[in-house]
Amino acid sequence: MLDIKLIRENTEEVRAALLKRMDDVDLDGIIALDEKRRGLVERIDTSRAQRNELAKKIGKLRAQKQDSAELEAEAAALRDAITEAEQGLASAEAELRQRMDELPNMPDDRVPAGGKEANQVVRTWGEKPQLPEGAPDHVALCTKLGLVDYERGVKLGGNGSWIYTGMGAAMEWALLNFFNQEHFADGYTFMLPPHMLLDECGYTAGQFPKFRDDVYHLAVEEGERERFLLPTAETAILNVYRDELIPFEKLPIKAFAYTPCYRREAGSHRSEERGTIRGHQFNKVEMFQFVPPELAEQAFEELVGKTERLVQKLGLHYRTTLLAAKDASASMRMTNDIEVWLPSLGIYKEVSSVSWAGEYQARRASIRFKRAPKGKSEYVHTLNGSGLATSRLFPAIIEQHQQPDGSVRVPEPLQKWLGVEVLKP
């Protein structure tokens, strides 16, 4: 959510920023609603002051056993007027809230306007491996090496499901261990949150109402609270501090979590996305930071740096891109994707998205801090990044590290968990 004061006072600046990711921005309607809201609040406050005054007088009269009928009638009329004004206020607030919720975050100055085509490559690391013509793809390799059982996975979970088996499961687990170990060493707090979250978590993270259809909702009994399976641990970690005032000295808070991510991915299957490239459930370690505004830029660089280092240690060729305004998610001020090279597809695939939400998420979730006990409370900045998602990394490892004899070199950091340097059929 944006700051209504900013919209009110710097309307054109906000409009210009939003036009980078929206075709049409209606701020005037919002400003008018806000004016209406504030007018009603003022009226209600003064009426309440009068009512409180009357109630006090009535109390005194009654204590002295004097007649108060006239004042009571006056107060009753006032009460009815207040109730009516309150209803008007409630509906104005609800509409304003809805309009505000629909506004995306303002992109950073550096973020290019437009969609995917405007994304900018900021860095490339390593080189494309030289593979012979007709080299097998990850699906063929994983099947041959017995790392992933795609067919039986579908038998169990339907399309978009697979089973890591044998050394494949061991390597998946090793990747997660590797990430956890790195983040732990960097002083991040490890969290294992629930995977089933209450709907309000989805609202504060900005997934609902817009992406309601993209997540799995649990069937609930009459009167039971709605829950969904988290599509990313970001949703969980952000909500950990929802409605809290964080002591300044606890900032920055750096956390990471491992969870599977559950996504419907309705209608987005393409033939090139065979295997584990896009599934309904995949494993991810998510990094998250809550910081005061002045540390946000630095935190963003830290998260991007950490992510890149993980991919580097795995010896994979990748590139880092700055997402254009329409390609990044609406809550974010700036996003870098880390994309790993997949030889068989001839494209770079996202394995991590590092984002800086500014105070947009914190405002929605009401996560604040205070520099001094008497000071004004401010919203924290939130940042998140995958570190990393495995379902695309795995194919990249298999393909980039394949050898002419059909075996696959195990990246050095994973060897201690797998106990071997090479995966052979």
Next chain:
RNA sequence: GGAGCAGUGGCCGAGUGGUCGAAGGCAGCGGUUUUGAAAACCGCCGUACGGUUAACGCUGUACCGGGGGUUCGAAUCCCUCCUGCUCCGCCA
């Protein structure tokens, strides 16, 4: 799943219809005293939104788990939800 109890300021805890934003204590902050410290004593000590001010402030409203209701007036009465605790049952 059944039965009962509870949720008050950073913490503990009083308050069962009016003068309660809420006694008292602890912690914290400032001061007096002291060679210094402790103790003692005095004062301050919640949040949000709005008005006013150059500013210190002053001021209005709301908030006693959340939401709704009754009433001229609600921390206090009623409904509902959430959370926690105790007991019984069931299950991994």
